Amino acid sequence: CVANANDDNNQCQMNLSKIRDAKVANPDLSDAVKSDIDTTVHRAEAALARHNDDGGRECVALTQQALQKAQSH
Incomplete structure (x- = not known):
C-alpha cells in the first residue's frame, strides 16, 4: 500500500x-x-x-483540476 502512496506523491509533485x-x-x-x-x-x-494515502490521492485530484485550468487556454 505504501507504494501506491508513493506513486500518488510522485504524481502530485510532477503535477x-x-x-x-x-x-x-x-x-x-x-x-x-x-x-x-x-x-x-x-x-x-x-x-x-498529511503524508498519508488519502492526502496523496487528494493531492493528485486537486493538481489535475488546477492543471486543466492552467492549460485550458
Missing part, C-alpha cells in the same frame, strides 16, 4: 511542477483563474503534507 510551468507558459491567464489555481495548489500541498 505541481507542471502547473508552475503552465502558469509561466500562459502569462495571460486571468487573475481569477490564477487565483483559483493558487488556491487549489495550496489545498493540494496541504493534502500532500
Whole structure:
C-alpha cells in the first residue's frame, strides 16, 4: 500500500511542477483563474503534507483540476 502512496506523491509533485510551468507558459491567464489555481495548489500541498494515502490521492485530484485550468487556454 505504501507504494501506491508513493506513486500518488510522485504524481502530485510532477503535477505541481507542471502547473508552475503552465502558469509561466500562459502569462495571460486571468487573475481569477490564477487565483483559483493558487488556491487549489495550496489545498493540494496541504493534502500532500498529511503524508498519508488519502492526502496523496487528494493531492493528485486537486493538481489535475488546477492543471486543466492552467492549460485550458
